[in-house]
Amino acid sequence: MKRTCIIIICLLRIFTTHGQSQKLxxxxxxxxxxxxxxFLEAQQTDMKYMLELDPDRLLAPYLREAGIEPQKPTYGNWENTGLDGHTAGHYLSALSNMYAATGDQQILDRLNYMLDWLEKCQHKSGDGYIGGVPGGKAMWKEIAAGKINAGSFSLNDKWVPLYNIHKPFAGLIDAYQLTGSQKAKEILQKYAAWAYQLTAGLTDAQIQEMLRSEHGGMNEVFADVSAITGDSRYLALARKFSHHVILEPLLQKKDVLTGMHANTQIPKVIGFMRVAELSNDKSWEDAAGFFWETVVKNRTVSIGGNSVSEHFNPSEDFSSMMESREGPETCNSYNMLKLTRHLFLAHPAASYIDYYERTLYNHILSSQSPTGGFVYFTPMRPGHYKVYSKPQEGFWCCVGSGLENHGKYGELIYAHNEKDLFVNLFMASKLEWKEKKMSLVQQTTFPEQDHTSLSLKLAKSETFTIHFRYPGWLAKNEMTVKVNGKKQLVEVDSASYISLNRKWKSGDVIDIHLPMHTQAEFLPDGSDYVSFVHGPIVLAASMGTADLAGLKANGDRMAHIANGPLLSVEDAPLMIADRNSIAKGITDENLPMTFKAANMIYQQEYKGLELVPFYKLNETRYMVYWPFTNPENLPALLNARKEKAAAAFALDAITVDKVSTGEQQPESDHGFKGENTWEGVFKDRHFRTGTGWFSYILKNPESKASGIRLTYFGKESDRNFEIYANDVLLETVKLEGNRGDHFYDVTYALPDDRKQLEIVIKLVARPGSSIAAIYELRLLK
Incomplete structure (x- = not known):
């Protein structure tokens, strides 16, 4: 079957088996x-990192807000700039995962210490609330009274407080479900009762207004609380906390995701699926399935990740993916794997696990340094690099989800129904199926070698079926299966599994051969960039370690972005080949998982580059996607690349700081404030406008800024507003809509005194008018 994107192979199998296969x-x-x-190495690295964290510093925001003197000061970075306490919630989940996965007593002791203090905070609060939101108690009282002022990343002038409290909610659920902690359950029940009471007086419309602010998976946690307590009120609350702006289009099978903040939406959809599971709501389940399909099929790159600068780029235009420093976000893949797990267990099909495997190996495994530290953005831009956190300084969202990721590798290697076993992933592991008094050991060095061996130990011989995933990256009739050395006749079913039904006895050994081949994968928009995948493993090339500025991030607000010099697209390795035969140019170096593309690479200096598994490349610049062209188009391409690169570098060279207006994280990073202002998307670009005012704090570290540049749209008219820099009026602007059907830039000079290390840019609407839609703001030198 001809295909351009392995990770979406056999999507139709989902629908042919939908409603017919038994749930797992x-x-x-x-x-x-x-x-x-x-995976074991990554797990151990993660455990070391989490034990280096100081629980008293993580707990400090909770003690402070409960009126208890903190044992130690709170951490910095996101932990003292408004999202105080979010990491502790992730930490509860991470500790619970890691204890369940390893049985390590240090981890359990740390978890119990956290729970003991949270219990004290809850007792002191007196109403069931726990949380680190600065000034949260007063804000929640406003919410309960119906005073709601919501933006995409703020609620009543607080930084996404619902998103913040979602983390301890989820952490308590994990602590109970994964470790059996009754204390966690008791804290959770009181916390949930507080939330229920908080929202009891709000109308559905008021709750929907509140949900404009990023809120994580609050609908999912209320559904979980309902399942844990048996109280149907929480399932009803989960429905109320399901955001209709995203739900309604999905129910109608409409993709309206372009421009949306990606990871705001994915947890909502997990919640839709969780509600569907508990209420047998097929329409909501189908909505979740449609979301998964369109994200995986149309919005995902070869490593399994999605989004640019945290937002869904246009599905028909991935140019920003190839140009941006801010590629797929780790949190997105963390949540997409959660959604995939729910969908697979409801409707077992190998296509779900194909995606799961691809993302696990290539995005999640690569998002942690072997020496410790987690990645926020994984740039796909040719020749760029990733930035890693440090334990005492980086507290981004992707540090929180990163702490969780590497402790739960075992959650979907195997699955089961009442009688049968499903082997989904080819990963060295040991399974104890206590109910059947059976254990299984899977020994493999996959993907270094293309086979795996599974040995069984049973209390007594028993007849049942073992189902093995037939991966989408295997050609037809390539998997071979032997039991005790004897080759088995197998068939692939409609869900792409093969089944062995027999009377199994202790000591039986199953050997599986999984021949891997190298495939070319193109971007979903069909543009002239290619990545290479061997089996499920994305191949990449190291481009060296020059100019890795900020490789190990400090505690600065935007240190999670790889702000070192960009490699010019003109200077990036270019492949010359025909699209239909490009994979044939990848040659095997007779070393495990090592390849070259010397015959296709245009520049002589790059012909020696080796392609190896992307997850092995750390603390280096890299190539995942390669620009390519055929020989006939080479001269025109080189000329166009040169002109575009020159313009981009000229602008980058004079840029001191910039704000991508209307985008959640860049605005938050730049101290956004405002009244009567809102964000939107036009022609696939984000903007901010309003009838009041808004402001940003821009950095001017070398005191060289001389002007600010604003980006407008040419046809926008009847806009009248003022621009201030540190309270000095720079310009009164009137737009007449006479600049054409395109975006354009205007630069305004700053006052002569440029010594300020921070410059506050404020835009204020004139009476009776409004601020123009601002698509970007740059501070220039």
Missing amino acids: NSFPLSAVRILNGP
């Missing part, structure tokens, strides 16, 4: 142990 159960993390290999 996952094994508890405690039933699976990861054995030697890259």
Whole structure:
């Protein structure tokens, strides 16, 4: 079957088996142990990192807000700039995962310490509330009274407080479900009762207004609370906390995701699926399935990640993906894997696991340095690099989800129904199926070698079926299966699994051969960039370690972005080949998972580059996607690339700081404030406008700024507003709509005194008018 994107192979299988296959159960993390290999190494690295964190500093915001003197000062970075306490919620989940996955007593002791203090905070609060939101108690009282002022990343002038409290909610659920902690359950029940009471007097419309602000998976946690307590009121609350702006289009099978903040939406959809599971709501389940399909099929790159600068780029235009420093966000893949797990267990199909495997190996595994530290953005821009956190300084959202990621590798290697076993992933591991008094050990060095071996130990011989995933990256009739050395006749079913039904006995050994091939994968928009995948493993090339500015991030607000010099697209390796035969140019170097493309690479200096698994490339610049062209188009391409690169570099060279207006994280990073202002998307570009005012704080570290540049749209008219820099009026602007059907830039000179290290830019609407839609703001030198 001809295909351009392996990760979406066999999507139709989902629908041919939908409603026909029996639902599965996952094994508890405690039933699976990861054995030697890259995943065990990553798990151990994660455990070391989480034990380096100081629980008293993570807990400090909770104690402060409860009126208890903190034991130690709070951490910095996101932990003292408004999102105080979010990491502690992730930490509860991470500790719970890691204890279940390893049984390590240090981890359990740390978890119990956290829970003891949260219990004290809850008792002191007196109403069930726990949280680190600065001034949260007063804000929640406003909410309860119906005083709601919501923006995409603020609620009543607080930085996404619902998103913030979602983390301890989820952490308590994990602590109870993964470790059996009754204390966690008791704290959770009181916390949920507080939330229920908080919203009891709000109308559905008021709750929907509140949900304009990023709120994580609050609908999911209320559904979980309902399942844990048996109280149907929380399932009803989960429905109320399901955001209709995203739900309604999905129910109608409409993709309106372009321009949306990506990771705001994914947790909502997990919640839709969780509500569907508990209420048997097929329409909501189908909405979640449609979301998964369109994100995986139309909005995902080869490593399994999605989004640019945290937002869904146009599905028909991935140019920003190739140009931006801010590629796929780790949190997005963390949440997409959660959604995939729910969908697979409801409707078992190998296509879900194909995506799961692809993302696990290539995005999640690569998002942690072998020496410790988590990645926020994984740039796809040719020749760029990733930035890693440090334990005492980086507290981004992707540090929180990163702490969780590497402790739960065992959650979907295997699954089961009442009688049968499903083997989904080829990963060295040991399974204990206590109910059947059976254990299984899977020994493999996959993907270094293309086979795996599974040995069984049973209390007594028993007849049942073992189902093995037939991966989408295998050609037809390529998988071979032997039991005790004897080749088996197998068939692939409609869900792309093969089944062995027999009377199994202790000591039986199953050997599986999984021949891998190198495939070319193009971007979903069909543009002239290509990545290469061997089996499920994305191949990439190291481009060296020059100019890795900020590789290990400090505590600065925007240190998670790789702000070192960009490699010019003109200077990036270029492949010359025909699209239909480009994969044939990848040659095997007779070393495990090592390849070259010397015959296709245009520049002589790059012909020696080696392609290896992307997850092995750390603390280096890299190539995942390669620009390519055929020989006939080469001269025109080189000329166009030169002109575009020159313009981009000229602008980058004079840019001191910039704000991507209307985008959540860039605005938050620049101290956004405003009244009567709102954001939107036009022609796939974000903007901010309003009838009041808004402001940003821009950095001017070398005191060289001389002007600010604003980007407008040419046809916008009847706009009259003022621009201030540090309270000095720079310009009164009137737009007449006479600049054509395109975006354009205007630069305004700053006052002569440029010594300020920070410059506050404020835009104020004139009486009776409004501020123009501002698409970008740059501070220039």
